Amino acid sequence: MSQRTKIKALLQSQQTEIDVTVKGWVRAFRSNRFIALNDGSTNNNIQIVVDFENTDPALLKRITVGAALSVEGKLIASLGKGQTVEVVATEIEILGDSDPEKYPIQPKKHSLEFLRENAHLRFRTSTFGAIFRVRNSLAFAVHQFFQERGFVYLHTPVITASDAEGAGETFHVTNFDLDNIPKTETGEIDFKQDFFGRATNLTVSGQLEGELGAMALSDIYTFGPTFRAENSNTTRHLAEFWMIEPEVAFNDLVDNMDLAEDMLKYVIKYALDKNADDIEFLTQRLTEEEKTKPQNERSEMTLLEKLQFCLNNDFERLTYTEAIDILKESTPNKKKKFAYPVEGWGTDLQSEHERYLVEKHFKKPVILTDYPKEIKAFYMRQNDDGKTVRAMDILFPGIGEIVGGSQREERLDKLEQRMNEMGIPTEELWWYLDTRRFGSCPHAGFGLGFERLVLFVTGMGNIRDVIPFPRFPKNAEF
Amino acid sequence: MSQRTKIKALLQSQQTEIDVTVKGWVRAFRSNRFIALNDGSTNNNIQIVVDFENTDPALLKRITVGAALSVEGKLIASLGKGQTVEVVATEIEILGDSDPEKYPIQPKKHSLEFLRENAHLRFRTSTFGAIFRVRNSLAFAVHQFFQERGFVYLHTPVITASDAEGAGETFHVTNFDLDNIPKTETGEIDFKQDFFGRATNLTVSGQLEGELGAMALSDIYTFGPTFRAENSNTTRHLAEFWMIEPEVAFNDLVDNMDLAEDMLKYVIKYALDKNADDIEFLTQRLTEEEKTKPQNERSEMTLLEKLQFCLNNDFERLTYTEAIDILKESTPNKKKKFAYPVEGWGTDLQSEHERYLVEKHFKKPVILTDYPKEIKAFYMRQNDDGKTVRAMDILFPGIGEIVGGSQREERLDKLEQRMNEMGIPTEELWWYLDTRRFGSCPHAGFGLGFERLVLFVTGMGNIRDVIPFPRFPKNAEF
Numbered sequence: 001m002s003q004r005t006k007i008k009a010l011l012q013s014q015q016t017e018i019d020v021t022v023k024g025w026v027r028a029f030r031s032n033r034f035i036a037l038n039d040g041s042t043n044n045n046i047q048i049v050v051d052f053e054n055t056d057p058a059l060l061k062r063i064t065v066g067a068a069l070s071v072e073g074k075l076i077a078s079l080g081k082g083q084t085v086e087v088v089a090t091e092i093e094i095l096g097d098s099d100p101e102k103y104p105i106q107p108k109k110h111s112l113e114f115l116r117e118n119a120h121l122r123f124r125t126s127t128f129g130a131i132f133r134v135r136n137s138l139a140f141a142v143h144q145f146f147q148e149r150g151f152v153y154l155h156t157p158v159i160t161a162s163d164a165e166g167a168g169e170t171f172h173v174t175n176f177d178l179d180n181i182p183k184t185e186t187g188e189i190d191f192k193q194d195f196f197g198r199a200t201n202l203t204v205s206g207q208l209e210g211e212l213g214a215m216a217l218s219d220i221y222t223f224g225p226t227f228r229a230e231n232s233n234t235t236r237h238l239a240e241f242w243m244i245e246p247e248v249a250f251n252d253l254v255d256n257m258d259l260a261e262d263m264l265k266y267v268i269k270y271a272l273d274k275n276a277d278d279i280e281f282l283t284q285r286l287t288e289e290e291k292t293k294p295q296n297e298r299s300e301m302t303l304l305e306k307l308q309f310c311l312n313n314d315f316e317r318l319t320y321t322e323a324i325d326i327l328k329e330s331t332p333n334k335k336k337k338f339a340y341p342v343e344g345w346g347t348d349l350q351s352e353h354e355r356y357l358v359e360k361h362f363k364k365p366v367i368l369t370d371y372p373k374e375i376k377a378f379y380m381r382q383n384d385d386g387k388t389v390r391a392m393d394i395l396f397p398g399i400g401e402i403v404g405g406s407q408r409e410e411r412l413d414k415l416e417q418r419m420n421e422m423g424i425p426t427e428e429l430w431w432y433l434d435t436r437r438f439g440s441c442p443h444a445g446f447g448l449g450f451e452r453l454v455l456f457v458t459g460m461g462n463i464r465d466v467i468p469f470p471r472f473p474k475n476a477e478f
Numbered sequence: 479m480s481q482r483t484k485i486k487a488l489l490q491s492q493q494t495e496i497d498v499t500v501k502g503w504v505r506a507f508r509s510n511r512f513i514a515l516n517d518g519s520t521n522n523n524i525q526i527v528v529d530f531e532n533t534d535p536a537l538l539k540r541i542t543v544g545a546a547l548s549v550e551g552k553l554i555a556s557l558g559k560g561q562t563v564e565v566v567a568t569e570i571e572i573l574g575d576s577d578p579e580k581y582p583i584q585p586k587k588h589s590l591e592f593l594r595e596n597a598h599l600r601f602r603t604s605t606f607g608a609i610f611r612v613r614n615s616l617a618f619a620v621h622q623f624f625q626e627r628g629f630v631y632l633h634t635p636v637i638t639a640s641d642a643e644g645a646g647e648t649f650h651v652t653n654f655d656l657d658n659i660p661k662t663e664t665g666e667i668d669f670k671q672d673f674f675g676r677a678t679n680l681t682v683s684g685q686l687e688g689e690l691g692a693m694a695l696s697d698i699y700t701f702g703p704t705f706r707a708e709n710s711n712t713t714r715h716l717a718e719f720w721m722i723e724p725e726v727a728f729n730d731l732v733d734n735m736d737l738a739e740d741m742l743k744y745v746i747k748y749a750l751d752k753n754a755d756d757i758e759f760l761t762q763r764l765t766e767e768e769k770t771k772p773q774n775e776r777s778e779m780t781l782l783e784k785l786q787f788c789l790n791n792d793f794e795r796l797t798y799t800e801a802i803d804i805l806k807e808s809t810p811n812k813k814k815k816f817a818y819p820v821e822g823w824g825t826d827l828q829s830e831h832e833r834y835l836v837e838k839h840f841k842k843p844v845i846l847t848d849y850p851k852e853i854k855a856f857y858m859r860q861n862d863d864g865k866t867v868r869a870m871d872i873l874f875p876g877i878g879e880i881v882g883g884s885q886r887e888e889r890l891d892k893l894e895q896r897m898n899e900m901g902i903p904t905e906e907l908w909w910y911l912d913t914r915r916f917g918s919c920p921h922a923g924f925g926l927g928f929e930r931l932v933l934f935v936t937g938m939g940n941i942r943d944v945i946p947f948p949r950f951p952k953n954a955e956f
Contacts, residue, residue, distance in 0.1 A: 225702065478638075
């Protein structure tokens with residue numbers, strides 16, 4: 001028996017009147033005659049034409065939605081609407097049945113909520129097939145972008161001994177019998193007896209270790225899972241998510257902004273090129289979804305237009321201070337429409353402020369720089385004004401912050417001083433400080449929340465729908 | 479000031495007599511005249527020629543091993559041995575000093591043990607620069623191999639609710655205050671109050687979730703961290719390591735072997751092409767190291783020869799049963815040289831047996847198939863003999879098992895029966911069984927331990943030296 005040909009290849013075939021074997025899952029079967037078969041290689045189905053008069057009725061009955069089939073037949077030019085080729089079946093084998101009374105995924109519109117509960121089967125829907133193919137392309141494009149530029153992909157550790165960044169709640173990792181945790185004589189937990197001989201947790205960022213790599217290999221990036229034990233049940237947060245964190249020796253903040261903007265445009269373009277069908281489908285999906293909203297809540301642009309707009313326009317770059325001035329003078333602020341009025345300098349921006357800047361004021365992606373040091377991490381390079389640091393956040397329409405980064409503080413004395421001010425233990429981070437003791441140099445990097453990028457490119461509204469098996473409070477199913 | 483040019487590009491430059499800016503770290507400074515500068519882009523240094531008579535002696539003193547420099551100068555053809563170009567410096571700036579009294583990495587041979595304790599700085603050595611550039615190439619090659627074949631890269635969860643495979647000890651993940659773990663009325667741990675509302679741990683494999691993807695997208699692969707809380711202090715085990723796990727619908731075991739062999743050859747060839755300098759360096763390193771061993775313990779082939787041999791030869795394929803016959807009749811078995819004599823059929827092979835088959839008998843990579851079901855996991859497809867399963871292990875010289883895989887049991891009744899026999903909870907894995915209930919089909923996959931691959935290609939002896947920051951019992955530093 002011949003090997004299967006993937007449906008994507010069949011649909012692009014220049015040759016017809018050839019014998020083919022195709023395998024996949026039934027998406028629909030109509031008139032006992034036309035099977036829509038999908039194998040996940042593309043969002044499009046191939047039409048299988050069944051000679052129902054000469055086919056065993058018992059077999060026909062088993063061609064149900066979700067069943068796995070192997071079909072031999074002839075690929076011919078199709079006269080039907082919506083496809084250029086189809087397969088006239090000569091032999092149909094049922095590889096696996098799918099009881100239509102029990103199969104959860106029916107050929108109708110399911111709610112995203114329902115599909116989330118059936119995340120093991122939602123890959124079989126057009127929406128999620130498209131999402132995960134786009135996600136795949138974005139992930140590969142990230143690698144290709146950095147590889148073309150000579151970066152080294154570094155696997156930083158997932159299990160770490162410190163929440164040095166103080167970025168938020170971390171998950172404990174332990175090998176203790178939780179029913180019987182050993183204690184020292186003074187009644188404290190005896191972490192010396194734990195697997196790693198100390199308290200450990202899941203990483204919140206690979207940046208600090210990434211910097212160690214950059215201070216020798218010059219250009220590195222990480223791409224791995226990171227974790228937050230924050231009890232936030234929102235459409236924008238996950239307990240487990242993937243981050244991309246480049247770190248580049250000798251780069252300053254302008255280089256850093258250029259790198260981030262280039263990367264975002266590169267990966268979006270890659271997905272547009274590779275996944276035109278999927279993005280077209282997702283564009284239609286979003287347009288349909290938006291029709292259910294009141295006019296003033298609908299986007300001015302379709303998904304596809306938004307992506308192209310993002311490629312064709314420079315991101316707006318301005319300082320936090322300039323942004324505050326714009327926000328203070330803005331109509332919603334003056335009319336007291338913001339839930340958090342913008343009054344002075346120094347506080348963090350709320351989502352509503354970011355959205356105003358991106359979606360109303362500039363109408364394009366925005367890079368804000370030079371934030372007040374009080375609201376940023378200890379490792380960011382201090383400006384001479386004594387008030388701000390060389391931070392940058394990239395804000396995207398509908399998403400908010402998609403990238404956060406900075407030039408790093410490379411001066412040992414300044415770094416230690418800031419760590420002391422902020423209560424970051426310098427002894428624990430001896431290895432981080434060593435890079436400032438020996439051959440320090442200016443360098444910069446950023447973190448891209450991968451799922452936020454996938455959200456943007458797929459036009460989905462809930463971050464739980466763009467990662468295969470989302471982890472969030474009270475949910476670790478599958 | 480002009481942007482820097484990376485040293486790799488400078489060394490390959492066809493143009494000379496041009497002004498360049500180069501930045502990097504001092505590897506050596508001899509005769510107050512010649513700086514060997516490295517920026518991690520290549521294992522080779524560029525020579526900077528210093529006009530020491532016209533340079534401030536205070537500056538010359540600061541050009542020490544490990545210091546970070548920015549150098550402006552002219553790229554000229556070199557008359558010296560060992561390089562084709564060099565930079566005549568017109569301006570040298572010390573970006574970061576490195577106190578030679580305190581800098582741990584001196585221009586001499588350090589033990590691998592010492593460098594492991596200084597893993598934050600070992601990237602700055604030739605050996606570890608080469609290792610991590612090779613590791614990078616292998617990782618990217620894995621992605622490129624699968625992308626070229628239309629696979630979807632799937633991020634399977636790191637935090638999971640079950641050790642369904644029963645593969646070994648897992649690490650607990652919890653958000654509990656370990657000093658005050660809530661209990662139910664009956665005195666059990668009240669996991670309902672934990673972050674995910676149930677007991678969770680770090681994944682030992684993404685395979686089961688990967689299969690869910692394959693049963694819709696056809697061809698998927700994972701590439702992510704996996705964890706074992708085994709207390710094994712060996713040169714072959716890590717508590718945290720990276721795995722690649724492809725899973726392909728409609729593939730049988732032969733397809734699976736072909737895919738694994740193609741992949742291994744592809745990624746090794748990619749590294750040989752991209753990292754010729756690094757692999758040459760690592761080949762010399764290994765040859766030097768082997769000189770310290772007794773003649774009979776040295777390899778017959780150099781590292782480079784081993785890699786090329788692996789590309790140029792088909793892997794030997796035979797069944798477990800055939801392997802047992804060979805081992806039983808082997809000289810070491812008859813002469814009672816094996817620590818574990820091979821007597822009958824049914825027990826697992828020891829490392830010494832695998833090495834005999836690979837290194838002595840066949841002298842090439844070996845794929846063993848059809849293992850006794852008792853020593854393999856529940857999800858492997860049962861053969862008709864009632865005794866064996868469609869498993870495969872790929873054994874590599876010096877490494878042992880580098881790939882483990884199987885055709886999966888796609889028949890619901892057989893799968894449930896085996897799970898019951900082995901005490902695997904079917905209720906917990908309802909989602910896994912659903913793929914056999916709805917549109918099941920033959921499929922196969924495997925797992926590649928990424929660090930074992932890096933070990934093989936770099937010729938290193940200890941797995942802790944091929945991952946940036948190794949995690950093992952009593953160690954989670956950095």
